[in-house]
Amino acid sequence: MTIPPGAGDNRRPDDADPRSPDEEPEVRGAGSRRRRGVIASAVLVAIAGLLVVNAVVVSRQDAEAGGSPALPLAGGSVYVRQDGPRDAPALVLVHGLAGSTSWWDPLVPMLARSHRVIRIDLLGHGRSAKPAGGGYAIPEQGRRVGEALDRLGVRQAMVVGHSTGGSVATALAERRRDLVTGLVLIDSGPRMDAFISDGLVGRLLFVPAVGQLLWRFRTDAILRRGLETAFSRRGYQIPQQLVHDVRGTTYHALTATSRAADDYLTQRALPDRLTALGKPLLVIFGEEDRRWRSASAAGYRVVPDARVELLPGVGHTPMLEDPSRTAALLLEFTALHAAQPDRTTR
Numbered sequence: 001m002t003i004p005p006g007a008g009d010n011r012r013p014d015d016a017d018p019r020s021p022d023e024e025p026e027v028r029g030a031g032s033r034r035r036r037g038v039i040a041s042a043v044l045v046a047i048a049g050l051l052v053v054n055a056v057v058v059s060r061q062d063a064e065a066g067g068s069p070a071l072p073l074a075g076g077s078v079y080v081r082q083d084g085p086r087d088a089p090a091l092v093l094v095h096g097l098a099g100s101t102s103w104w105d106p107l108v109p110m111l112a113r114s115h116r117v118i119r120i121d122l123l124g125h126g127r128s129a130k131p132a133g134g135g136y137a138i139p140e141q142g143r144r145v146g147e148a149l150d151r152l153g154v155r156q157a158m159v160v161g162h163s164t165g166g167s168v169a170t171a172l173a174e175r176r177r178d179l180v181t182g183l184v185l186i187d188s189g190p191r192m193d194a195f196i197s198d199g200l201v202g203r204l205l206f207v208p209a210v211g212q213l214l215w216r217f218r219t220d221a222i223l224r225r226g227l228e229t230a231f232s233r234r235g236y237q238i239p240q241q242l243v244h245d246v247r248g249t250t251y252h253a254l255t256a257t258s259r260a261a262d263d264y265l266t267q268r269a270l271p272d273r274l275t276a277l278g279k280p281l282l283v284i285f286g287e288e289d290r291r292w293r294s295a296s297a298a299g300y301r302v303v304p305d306a307r308v309e310l311l312p313g314v315g316h317t318p319m320l321e322d323p324s325r326t327a328a329l330l331l332e333f334t335a336l337h338a339a340q341p342d343r344t345t346r
Helices: 023-059 138-151 164-175 199-204 210-216 220-230 240-248 251-267 270-277 294-302 323-336
Strands: 078-083 090-094 116-120 157-162 180-186 281-286 307-311
Touching: 078 138, 090 138, 090 164, 116 138, 138 164, 138 251, 157 164, 157 323, 164 180, 164 251, 164 270, 180 270, 180 323, 199 210, 199 220, 210 251, 220 240, 270 294, 281 294, 281 323, 294 307, 307 323
Parallel strands: 090 116, 090 157, 157 180, 180 281, 281 307
Antiparallel strands: 078 116
8 A cells, every 4th residue: 555645644734843832932031041141150250350350459559759858768768857946856746547747737837946846757658668568567667767767866756646656656665765755646546446437438448359449449539538537627628638648558558557557456555555665645635536436545544644635626637627736735745855955967
């Protein structure tokens, strides 16, 4: 028997493809979702890679000293500025984190009438060198200040430190008791539990990858936001120079110095260190400080004969917010505990 073509084949022409029409969009949809997932994963990996690369590049940035005169010291050159008579008692001013010699500008004319005023940009700050390596530990910063004073022929000095600069001044006195005749600490937190906050920007800077990204794309607006907690006096306008100071600091110098300051206080509180030194001490604190609790200034009273002054209506930076009152306190204190003038100077 001859079987006609197609006989016994019950499939319709539409049945040539065993998949139903309803299945095709589902298969295509699944494939599309897989492709989108692969693309999204690739984008995330690329972004993560860029963040890592940026973090490495930003963290390794450094800079040579950019000011003159700069003293070449072990670990990097530091910028030094002097005002007043060279044969007058020496008064050394040490700025805080992300600061520079310019933070003392309003005080200097009042102090330089009777003192040899010496300002030093700490390593990593202002116009001093900003190495990508070490050298930012507080004892090292103190040692470097002492070496700078030796180069300048200073044998005795009253040392004033603002905020982190107070720790540097203390470290210098611990190392060179012969050099430091007395100490003035301005809004220097006595211990870590007195710390309040350095603001949202400050906190973000220490978040891995995020901090470096924020630093690369920092604007004046971002930097001013970060500086806000350093001031509390109503109507105070942050000088543009302070914004330049922060901008000029490398990410590594900023974060390394901050961590070093925390380590120094964690190892031993400032009042304990100062008690052991036995040096005359004046503590000035703004009552409205938004970085360190002003009530913590009372902790310095354990230091024998320490004088503690709280300034109302002032925040973390009295020498800029109320320079006249700050200068008056400094001059009164130095008159009682003046360093001997250096007759042989360079």
